[in-house]
Amino acid sequence: xxxxxxxxxxxxxxxxxxxxxxxxxxxxxxxxxxxxxxxxxxxxxxxxxxxxxxxxxxxxxxxxxxxxxxxxxxxxxxxxxxxxxxxxxxxxxxxxxxxxxxxxxxxxxxxxxxxxxxxxxxxxxxxxxxxxxxxxxxxxxxxxxxxxxxxxxxxxxxxxxxxxxxxxxxxxxxxxxxxxxxxxxxxxxxxxxxxxxxxxxxxxxxxxxxxxx
Amino acid sequence: xxxxxxxxxxxxxxxxxxxxxxxxxxxxxxxxxxxxxxxxxxxxxxxxxxxxxxxxxxxxxxxxxxxxxxxxxxxxxxxxxxxxxxxxxxxxxxxxxxxxxxxxxxxxxxxxxxxxxxxxxxxxxxxxxxxxxxxxxxxxxxxxxxxxxxxxxxxxxxxxxxxxxxxxxxxxxxxxxxxxxxxxxxxxxxxxxxxxxxxxxxxxxxxxxxxxx
Amino acid sequence: xxxxxxxxxxxxxxxxxxxxxxxxxxxxxxxxxxxxxxxxxxxxxxxxxxxxxxxxxxxxxxxxxxxxxxxxxxxxxxxxxxxxxxxxxxxxxxxxxxxxxxxxxxxxxxxxxxxxxxxxxxxxxxxxxxxxxxxxxxxxxxxxxxxxxxxxxxxxxxxxxxxxxxxxxxxxxxxxxxxxxxxxxxxxxxxxxxxxxxxxxxxxxxxxxxxxx
Amino acid sequence: xxxxxxxxxxxxxxxxxxxxxxxxxxxxxxxxxxxxxxxxxxxxxxxxxxxxxxxxxxxxxxxxxxxxxxxxxxxxxxxxxxxxxxxxxxxxxxxxxxxxxxxxxxxxxxxxxxxxxxxxxxxxxxxxxxxxxxxxxxxxxxxxxxxxxxxxxxxxxxxxxxxxxxxxxxxxxxxxxxxxxxxxxxxxxxxxxxxxxxxxxxxxxxxxxxxxx
DNA sequence: AATGAATGAGGTTTCATTCAT
DNA sequence: TATGAATGAAACCTCATTCAT
Numbered sequence: 001x002x003x004x005x006x007x008x009x010x011x012x013x014x015x016x017x018x019x020x021x022x023x024x025x026x027x028x029x030x031x032x033x034x035x036x037x038x039x040x041x042x043x044x045x046x047x048x049x050x051x052x053x054x055x056x057x058x059x060x061x062x063x064x065x066x067x068x069x070x071x072x073x074x075x076x077x078x079x080x081x082x083x084x085x086x087x088x089x090x091x092x093x094x095x096x097x098x099x100x101x102x103x104x105x106x107x108x109x110x111x112x113x114x115x116x117x118x119x120x121x122x123x124x125x126x127x128x129x130x131x132x133x134x135x136x137x138x139x140x141x142x143x144x145x146x147x148x149x150x151x152x153x154x155x156x157x158x159x160x161x162x163x164x165x166x167x168x169x170x171x172x173x174x175x176x177x178x179x180x181x182x183x184x185x186x187x188x189x190x191x192x193x194x195x196x197x198x199x200x201x202x203x204x205x206x207x208x209x210x211x212x213x
Numbered sequence: 214x215x216x217x218x219x220x221x222x223x224x225x226x227x228x229x230x231x232x233x234x235x236x237x238x239x240x241x242x243x244x245x246x247x248x249x250x251x252x253x254x255x256x257x258x259x260x261x262x263x264x265x266x267x268x269x270x271x272x273x274x275x276x277x278x279x280x281x282x283x284x285x286x287x288x289x290x291x292x293x294x295x296x297x298x299x300x301x302x303x304x305x306x307x308x309x310x311x312x313x314x315x316x317x318x319x320x321x322x323x324x325x326x327x328x329x330x331x332x333x334x335x336x337x338x339x340x341x342x343x344x345x346x347x348x349x350x351x352x353x354x355x356x357x358x359x360x361x362x363x364x365x366x367x368x369x370x371x372x373x374x375x376x377x378x379x380x381x382x383x384x385x386x387x388x389x390x391x392x393x394x395x396x397x398x399x400x401x402x403x404x405x406x407x408x409x410x411x412x413x414x415x416x417x418x419x420x421x422x423x424x425x426x
Numbered sequence: 427x428x429x430x431x432x433x434x435x436x437x438x439x440x441x442x443x444x445x446x447x448x449x450x451x452x453x454x455x456x457x458x459x460x461x462x463x464x465x466x467x468x469x470x471x472x473x474x475x476x477x478x479x480x481x482x483x484x485x486x487x488x489x490x491x492x493x494x495x496x497x498x499x500x501x502x503x504x505x506x507x508x509x510x511x512x513x514x515x516x517x518x519x520x521x522x523x524x525x526x527x528x529x530x531x532x533x534x535x536x537x538x539x540x541x542x543x544x545x546x547x548x549x550x551x552x553x554x555x556x557x558x559x560x561x562x563x564x565x566x567x568x569x570x571x572x573x574x575x576x577x578x579x580x581x582x583x584x585x586x587x588x589x590x591x592x593x594x595x596x597x598x599x600x601x602x603x604x605x606x607x608x609x610x611x612x613x614x615x616x617x618x619x620x621x622x623x624x625x626x627x628x629x630x631x632x633x634x635x636x637x638x639x
Numbered sequence: 640x641x642x643x644x645x646x647x648x649x650x651x652x653x654x655x656x657x658x659x660x661x662x663x664x665x666x667x668x669x670x671x672x673x674x675x676x677x678x679x680x681x682x683x684x685x686x687x688x689x690x691x692x693x694x695x696x697x698x699x700x701x702x703x704x705x706x707x708x709x710x711x712x713x714x715x716x717x718x719x720x721x722x723x724x725x726x727x728x729x730x731x732x733x734x735x736x737x738x739x740x741x742x743x744x745x746x747x748x749x750x751x752x753x754x755x756x757x758x759x760x761x762x763x764x765x766x767x768x769x770x771x772x773x774x775x776x777x778x779x780x781x782x783x784x785x786x787x788x789x790x791x792x793x794x795x796x797x798x799x800x801x802x803x804x805x806x807x808x809x810x811x812x813x814x815x816x817x818x819x820x821x822x823x824x825x826x827x828x829x830x831x832x833x834x835x836x837x838x839x840x841x842x843x844x845x846x847x848x849x850x851x852x
Numbered sequence: 853a854a855t856g857a858a859t860g861a862g863g864t865t866t867c868a869t870t871c872a873t
Numbered sequence: 874t875a876t877g878a879a880t881g882a883a884a885c886c887t888c889a890t891t892c893a894t
Contacts, residue, residue, distance in 0.1 A: 013856090015857060015858075015893085015894095019857080035334065037335055038335075041884075041885070041886085042883095050858080050859090051858060051859045051860055052859085052860065052885090052886085053858070053859055053860060053861095053888080054857075054858055054859070054860095056886065057856095057858075058857095061885090114334065117330075118331070121250075121334065122248065122250050122251075122331070131394055134390065155420060157416065158413060158417075159409065159413055162409065162410055162413035163413055163417060165387055165390060165391070166387050166413060166414055166417050167383070169382065169389075170379050170383035172382075172386060173382030173385060173386035174378055177382055181347065196372065200372050200376055200379060201375075201379055203370065203371060204371070204376060204380070204421045207368060207420055207422070208417045208420045208421040210420055226874095228875070229875090253868085254867075254868060254869085255867065255868085263875080263876090264875060264876040264877055265868090265869090265876085265877065266869090266870080266875070266878090267876070269868095269869070270874055274868080275868090439878090440873090441872085441873095441878065441879075442877085442878060442879090445878080445879080461760065463676050464761075466864090467863075467865090468863065468864085476880095477879060477881055478880085478881070479866080479867080479879070479880055480878075480879055480880070480881095482865070483878060484878095487864085540760065543760060544757070544760035547753065547756065547757035548674060548677075548757070557820055560816065560820065581842075581846060583842065584842060584843070585835065585839050588835065588839040588840075589843060591813055591816060592813050592839060592840055592843050595808065595811075595816055596805050596806070596808050596812070598808075598812060599812035600804055600805050600808040602808075603773065603804060604804070607770055607773065622801065626797060626801035626802055627801075627805055629794075629797060630797070630802060630805050630806070633794060633846055634843045634846045654853065655853060658853085658854080679887090679889085680889060681887095681888065689854080689855090690854060690856055691856065691857090691889090691890090692854070692855055692856060692857090692890090692891080692892080693855070695889095695890070697853095700889080701889090
């Protein structure tokens with residue numbers, strides 16, 4: 001493999017980049033382990049093998065490095081994998097693919113999704129961020145539902161916005177309960193069987209929208 | 214000096230009872246205002262008009278007084294109102310009544326429900342508590358779904374436990390988004406119209422379980 | 427000796443008073459030793475034999491405890507001793523008495539006067555305070571000069587305000603140089619001979635205002 | 640490798656000289672703006688548009704660059720202008736000229752004079768420096784007074800050293816109050832009228848030494 | 853010499869908890 | 874039990890100084 005490693009770029013910039021990356025990686029680990037509230041800058045720096053002071057060369061505080069961590073997660077969440085696009089013309093297949101992709105992405109980043117949830121309850125700025133994401137998610141689903149209604153493929157009686165709220169909630173919360181709370185308590189070992197959960201959710205979507213008739 | 218134990222031991226109890234109550238009430242206010250993490254014992258005592266030291270005569274710490282606050286809320290959440298029982302034989306009506314009751318209770322205690330959510334992300338013990346509640350909620354709904362399936366009133370293909378997980382999630386998260394996040398963003402002013410939300414949720418339940426056929 | 431030690435006053439208030447006093451006394455020592463800028467809250471608390479945290483039960487910060495120290499000094503500076511009033515009708519004797527009293531008070535609190543000077547260069551609030559004191563001092567001397575001018579006892583050509591500025595400056599700075607800088611460098615051991623300094627200053631006042639003619 | 644010391648060593652000197660000058664100029668600005676204590680090496684380097692590390696190529700620390708700044712001021716303070724020498728034989732005219740020159744020089748560098756005052760309260764080395772200057776100033780004035788006394792032009796009763804202390808103090812402190820504290824508080828706008836202040840000071844000198852008789 | 857990131861000692865402040873009265 | 878000051882463990886953040894490039 002050929003890399004541009006030889007390029008000298010700028011003198012000390014190498015250390016800087018390395019340290020910044022080390023801090024973000026360490027922060028991710030510490031946040032996952034201790035939660036946002038209990039995580040200490042000290043620990044993040046230690047974990048990164050970096051002096052405390054160096055932290056402040058790169059981030060203003062806990063908030064900022066958390067944002068950096070979430071930015072990384074963001075990307076991971078946004079790569080739905082090829083399945084979604086390959087779904088072809090069948091609307092049910094599209095939903096099934098989207099649901100499975102969502103669950104898989106959620107499972108991959110479960111700890112950090114839970115974290116964002118926590119941070120949103122504690123920090124005003126992240127509350128806002130999470131709100132915007134939720135809104136975007138709801139809007140997208142509402143659009144999809146309206147499209148199906150217009151095509152005569154979904155229950156016309158439903159208020160698309162409220163249905164989107166409800167079904168989006170079903171998705172996100174189910175994933176949260178399944179992957180963060182660890183297992184569906186009192187039920188089957190859900191996390192072990194992501195496909196069955198995805199199937200059920202898809203069937204519920206389809207039923208709920210009355211796409212079958 | 215010798216006193217007769219029977220009578221004079223009570224007088225101080227008046228102060229004690231009063232202070233305890235004042236602390237719980239103050240704690241509720243402070244928790245709602247500042248959230249669990251930021252709430253300080255100091256503030257709770259101040260808000261209650263009680264010396265800091267007195268706090269520890271009644272509670273071991275923040276955790277314990279929070280439990281006391283939640284115990285109060287518990288009762289409010291558990292009084293479903295008469296509607297539910299009066300629903301008679303119609304299963305759809307039962308679901309509709311239960312859903313409305315749930316939303317109303319949630320709305321009444323939205324701040325504290327959000328709080329419990331927050332605390333669960335921060336405190337191991339409350340995580341457990343919340344888990345148990347969630348499990349109970351899921352179990353109850355799973356039982357109901359199975360009953361309907363057995364009666365031929367619900368989609369037999371559905372895994373009752375997973376369906377319960379999904380539909381229960383839909384309920385709790387929708388309520389959270391609507392009443393805690395303030396308004397369904399990008400949609401109609403949901404909180405203003407609890408009845409429409411309840412109707413939509415009920416319709417989705419009914420559709421999802423295919424109770425209409 | 428009889429004291430009111432027996433008076434119980436309020437329960438724990440005794441400790442509080444004692445600690446506050448200990449902190450102020452300790453602060454005075456630390457400030458005199460290290461100067462305002464280098465003095466550390468830590469050292470003040472240690473020197474007072476009090477926990478760091480207790481400092482903040484009594485003062486908001488370094489600024490505030492410094493103000494408390496200066497308030498004590500204030501009183502000492504304001505007790506001119508009996509000499510001043512006993513001066514009788516002779517204006518020269520009044521000036522002589524006032525000058526001596528000023529020098530003695532200054533010498534007694536030399537370290538802290540120097541300190542105030544330092545703090546004024548560093549802290550906006552104290553700059554203001556010092557300014558007001560200086561203004562009061564100038565105004566008082568300007569009034570005295572005008573009185574003498576009106577009585578035909580002082581050079582009518584002099585601008586009373588500017589003369590006050592000049593002569594007041596002469597007093598305060600001479601005291602500073604003599605008692606703070608330690609000794610009049612290149613001259614006689616001034617601090618050892620406060621009376622000769624007072625005599626010279628008085629003679630200069632009298633000459634400068636032409637009170638002798 | 641052996642190099643000829645004469646020529647090739649200079650090329651880099653261009654950067655060096657430029658940076659050193661930039662740092663001194665920046666330091667002056669920062670010191671005037673923030674005072675010695677609050678001024679940060681960081682800010683000086685930033686203000687000079689130079690890397691932090693470069694600072695230490697030229698100076699050992701804040702102390703040293705402050706000395707460099709003061710060395711510049713020194714020169715400005717020491718150029719009395721031609722007026723002084725032109726005063727001719729009249730002693731009063733000499734004093735008047737010297738006083739005006741002093742006030743003008745002080746006003747020109749008021750900020751930095753105040754700064755030196757501040758630094759002297761904080762830093763042992765500069766305390767010493769300031770002391771020496773003061774001593775030199777006092778000694779010069781004491782010599783002048785003795786000369787006048789010997790010539791029968793000044794009050795023989797005065798202790799020349801103490802009189803020098805007093806009158807020198809009058810000059811320096813009046814200038815400080817007028818130009819640093821901003822205005823003679825409670826009096827006329829002194830800084831606006833440097834000539835009247837100079838006249839008054841001169842008249843007070845003349846009177847104080849009884850040069851008129 | 854210039855660069856600019858790394859280092860880490862150091863001081864402030866907060867607040868849960870204790871404890872003598 | 875109430876009181877409220879004392880306690881002291883944390884944790885944060887700053888900034889002078891170093892150092893590899």
